[in-house]
Amino acid sequence: MTAMLNVKDLRAYYGQVQALHGLSFALNEGSLTTLLGANGAGKTTTLRAICNMVRSTGAIEFDGAPLGNRSTENIVRLGIAHVPQGRGTFTTMTVEENLQLGAITRKDSKGVVADIERMYDHFPVLKQRHTQQAGTLSGGEQQMLAVARALMLRPRLMLLDEPSFGLAPLIVRDLFKILGKINRDDKVTILVVEQNAQLALELADTAYVIETGRIVMSGKANDIANNEDVRKSYLGY
Amino acid sequence: MELFTNQVLAGIATGAIYACMALAVVMIYQAIDHLNFAQGEMAMFSTFISWQLMQWGVPYWWAFLLTLAFSFAAGILIERLLFKPLAKAPILTNVAGFIALYAIINSVAGLIWDFTIKQYPTPFGSSPFLGSQLISTHQAGMIGVTVVLLILLYMFFQFTRVGLAMRAAAAMPESARLVGINTSWMIALGWGMAAAIGSIAGILIAPVVFLEPNMMGGVLIYGFAAAVLGGLTSPLGAVVGGFLVGVFENLAGTYIPGVGNELKLPIALALIITVLVVKPAGLFGRPIVKRV
Amino acid sequence: MSAVQEAVTEAPAIDAVPKKAMTLSLGTSLIVLLLFLVVPLFVKNFIIFQLTTVLIYGIAVLALNILTGGSGQFSLGQSAFYAVGAYTSAILIEHAGMNYALTLPIAGIICFGFGFLFGLPALRLSGVYLALATFALATAMPQLLKLGFFEHWTGGVQGLVVTKPDAPFGLPMSQDTWLYYFTLAIAIGIYIAAVNLLRSRSGRALMAIRDNEIAASAMGVDVALYKTLAFGVSAGITGVAGGLGAIAVQFVAPDSYTIQLAIALFLGMVVGGVGWLPGSIIGSAFIVFVPNIAEGISKGLSGAVFGVLLFIVIFLVPHGARQVAFVAQSLIGKLRKN
Numbered sequence: 001m002t003a004m005l006n007v008k009d010l011r012a013y014y015g016q017v018q019a020l021h022g023l024s025f026a027l028n029e030g031s032l033t034t035l036l037g038a039n040g041a042g043k044t045t046t047l048r049a050i051c052n053m054v055r056s057t058g059a060i061e062f063d064g065a066p067l068g069n070r071s072t073e074n075i076v077r078l079g080i081a082h083v084p085q086g087r088g089t090f091t092t093m094t095v096e097e098n099l100q101l102g103a104i105t106r107k108d109s110k111g112v113v114a115d116i117e118r119m120y121d122h123f124p125v126l127k128q129r130h131t132q133q134a135g136t137l138s139g140g141e142q143q144m145l146a147v148a149r150a151l152m153l154r155p156r157l158m159l160l161d162e163p164s165f166g167l168a169p170l171i172v173r174d175l176f177k178i179l180g181k182i183n184r185d186d187k188v189t190i191l192v193v194e195q196n197a198q199l200a201l202e203l204a205d206t207a208y209v210i211e212t213g214r215i216v217m218s219g220k221a222n223d224i225a226n227n228e229d230v231r232k233s234y235l236g237y
Numbered sequence: 238m239e240l241f242t243n244q245v246l247a248g249i250a251t252g253a254i255y256a257c258m259a260l261a262v263v264m265i266y267q268a269i270d271h272l273n274f275a276q277g278e279m280a281m282f283s284t285f286i287s288w289q290l291m292q293w294g295v296p297y298w299w300a301f302l303l304t305l306a307f308s309f310a311a312g313i314l315i316e317r318l319l320f321k322p323l324a325k326a327p328i329l330t331n332v333a334g335f336i337a338l339y340a341i342i343n344s345v346a347g348l349i350w351d352f353t354i355k356q357y358p359t360p361f362g363s364s365p366f367l368g369s370q371l372i373s374t375h376q377a378g379m380i381g382v383t384v385v386l387l388i389l390l391y392m393f394f395q396f397t398r399v400g401l402a403m404r405a406a407a408a409m410p411e412s413a414r415l416v417g418i419n420t421s422w423m424i425a426l427g428w429g430m431a432a433a434i435g436s437i438a439g440i441l442i443a444p445v446v447f448l449e450p451n452m453m454g455g456v457l458i459y460g461f462a463a464a465v466l467g468g469l470t471s472p473l474g475a476v477v478g479g480f481l482v483g484v485f486e487n488l489a490g491t492y493i494p495g496v497g498n499e500l501k502l503p504i505a506l507a508l509i510i511t512v513l514v515v516k517p518a519g520l521f522g523r524p525i526v527k528r529v
Numbered sequence: 530m531s532a533v534q535e536a537v538t539e540a541p542a543i544d545a546v547p548k549k550a551m552t553l554s555l556g557t558s559l560i561v562l563l564l565f566l567v568v569p570l571f572v573k574n575f576i577i578f579q580l581t582t583v584l585i586y587g588i589a590v591l592a593l594n595i596l597t598g599g600s601g602q603f604s605l606g607q608s609a610f611y612a613v614g615a616y617t618s619a620i621l622i623e624h625a626g627m628n629y630a631l632t633l634p635i636a637g638i639i640c641f642g643f644g645f646l647f648g649l650p651a652l653r654l655s656g657v658y659l660a661l662a663t664f665a666l667a668t669a670m671p672q673l674l675k676l677g678f679f680e681h682w683t684g685g686v687q688g689l690v691v692t693k694p695d696a697p698f699g700l701p702m703s704q705d706t707w708l709y710y711f712t713l714a715i716a717i718g719i720y721i722a723a724v725n726l727l728r729s730r731s732g733r734a735l736m737a738i739r740d741n742e743i744a745a746s747a748m749g750v751d752v753a754l755y756k757t758l759a760f761g762v763s764a765g766i767t768g769v770a771g772g773l774g775a776i777a778v779q780f781v782a783p784d785s786y787t788i789q790l791a792i793a794l795f796l797g798m799v800v801g802g803v804g805w806l807p808g809s810i811i812g813s814a815f816i817v818f819v820p821n822i823a824e825g826i827s828k829g830l831s832g833a834v835f836g837v838l839l840f841i842v843i844f845l846v847p848h849g850a851r852q853v854a855f856v857a858q859s860l861i862g863k864l865r866k867n
Contacts (some may be wrong), residue, residue, distance in 0.1 A: 073417050104402055104405075329597070330847045330849075333799040340832040348829045458668075465658060500673075502665075506668070510654070517658070
């Protein structure tokens with residue numbers, strides 16, 4: 001299987017402070033990978049570095065070609081969708097406008113309309129609220145909207161930053177089920193950053209554990225979930 | 238009562254000027270999230286360009302279209318050359334940039350065309366409108382053009398992809414980049430459109446206030462006030478605000494004793510600020526809830 | 530139905546100056562002070578007068594720095610307070626025969642009150658709205674000063690002539706030189722007081738308000754009180770500057786205090802570095818000398834040249850003179866290590 005995303009020796013900086021100290025990992029096409037770690041470990045920074053939202057050095061290759069110094073919007077246009085921390089919902093716009101914005105770089109307007117309908121099938125609650133201001137949606141609904149918006153890009157790779165944040169466990173389970181479905185049916189490679197290790201490991205096939213800017217553990221999600229020592233040392237359960 | 242109605246109507250007529258300028262102000266605010274103090278000067282300069290073209294024999298409507306195109310291009314150029322480099326600088330530094338731009342444009346216009354006032358033609362004629370003593374055909378034309386502009390802008394923002402992208406880029410730039418929008422170019426586009434709208438405002442205003450480099454000074458302030466009154470994110474609010482400001486100004490001049498021409502501006506501003514103290518987001522603005 | 534728009538408080542519009550860098554080090558301060566003390570010995574009277582003007586505007590820019598850089602409130606209305614201070618001094622000197630030095634604290638107190646009163650309704654405004662309100666104040670002031678109602682005191686459109694004081698105790702120096710040292714002493718006093726204010730608990734409260742008003746209020750800071758006090762203090766200091774200006778120029782007239790003065794003071798603050806008190810004098814020097822330089826380069830295009838020079842400055846040092854100072858400081862630090 002080819003590596004869709006290849007990250008080598010990634011170092012990232014916030015001003016003078018170094019947040020990532022030489023991260024290397026690869027995502028295979030069609031995989032569902034989770035990046036786990038405590039608060040401040042560098043998970044969000046990793047996603048931001050992939051999208052060039054933070055100063056970094058190192059080599060990142062997507063589909064075999066280096067991302068180089070492309071701007072964030074150009075990286076997105078290559079087919080990488082990023083659902084940021086806090087969801088990044090366009091709160092002043094309607095639900096439907098949010099979905100249209102997800103597809104704003106696409107040229108096939110008929111395909112966009114069809115995809116919006118597909119999103120409403122995946123997430124019926126969005127159809128109910130499609131003319132409402134996105135800011136009035138509940139946390140769970142906004143998360144669904146954020147995922148739907150990312151899918152409107154028809155991405156090859158989807159990055160999600162703590163999608164479970166602030167959501168009730170039942171809703172998180174539903175959300176993760178949908179992510180699994182998207183990964184299998186729509187063949188979208190997914191990288192999920194999570195603090196909620198247990199659920200994430202149930203969902204993913206591969207896992208990396210990051211601590212203070214370094215990868216300390218990697219392997220099959222099952223193996224890591226079943227490894228009591230790892231769980232206790234790094235994941236806290 | 239008749240005096241009151243007359244003054245209100247007259248206020249609406251003059252308010253069309255402010256409404257038009259306020260549209261340009263809202264346009265730039267939608268793009269860059271703050272106000273550009275040099276916008277009046279840019280509008281003035283564009284108007285002079287159109288005047289110069291007509292002096293050289295170009296017919297009115299051709300001059301109008303060419304000026305529109307020129308203003309659009311100039312707005313983009315100014316943003317790319319002068320304000321893109323300041324994108325990461327603090328807001329106050331950008332404001333200093335606007336002031337510098339103001340000084341440059343005003344001075345250059347004065348040098349090229351000097352400070353004597355010039356007549357500027359109107360395509361609407363200046364006879365009384367429908368026999369009314371208060372509104373001339375030109376003023377009616379101004380109101381008409383402003384309303385048409387408003388409708389076009391509304392349609393642009395609500396129904397086009399670029400309009401949606403611009404709104405997104407202004408509201409949440411980082412999220413916009415994450416859907417692939419080039420926010421930097423959205424800003425440039427906003428500047429271009431604001432400059433174009435400003436040029437229309439200038440061309441409509443010049444027949445009334447006469448063409449000279451300082452003609453837009455007061456108008457811009459009223460335009461700001463009108464935009465703020467209407468709620469900075471609402472083109473409709475800007476237009477309504479403009480008419481209201483015109484009416485305020487006239488009523489203040491008529492009914493408050495001692496208010497000569499010079500005090501009209503501060504009184505109008507004071508009235509607007511009073512409204513803002515009561516309704517901080519403006520008449521049509523959406524109230525903003527601030528979270529820590 | 531329009532919904533409520535939620536906005537997480539974004540990064541503050543005014544970036545904080547780190548506490549260490551808020552003023553010059555003691556060594557640099559002494560050198561600067563020395564320069565100020567000896568300069569009049571080497572230059573002609575007219576230059577001394579210009580330097581006095583730089584000091585006076587420096588005080589006014591400092592006041593704006595406290596208001597904007599300190600408490601985060603934007604003001605385009607300082608010219609109004611400057612005018613009130615100027616007229617207060619002028620009226621007291623010419624109509625009440627008061628000693629010029631005594632008029633200054635009175636001008637300061639009156640302007641403090643005026644600023645405090647303005648600060649009260651201004652509490653509900655911020656950002657662009659506050660800018661508009663202060664702008665209204667600035668444009669209203671010259672018109673108010675021209676009102677026939679006040680003409681008996683203000684001299685109406687023509688204004689008042691102010692007598693220039695001689696050096697006291699028969700000291701052997703020109704009026705300009707005496708006025709320079711007098712102004713310098715006041716400027717130093719105000720500068721030291723301002724630095725101490727910003728370093729005190731009150732100063733920290735102000736800066737907390739600037740950086741995140743909601744959080745500050747949640748921590749028990751009386752936001753309303755501090756914000757209005759900031760307006761009052763800033764207006765008071767500007768009033769003192771205005772009084773000094775009236776004495777130095779020997780003349781007050783309504784059209785000397787237009788919005789252009791307010792804009793100039795704003796530019797002075799930006800060029801000096803917002804919130805960096807020592808920069809006030811650099812910003813002030815900019816607004817006093819650069820327009821003259823611009824006119825010297827091209828009489829017809831003086832405005833354009835000024836604009837271009839201003840652009841050059843803000844392109845090179847977007848954060849104002851304090852950027853230069855920081856760079857110099859770190860260079861000196863590196864040299865010391867070697």
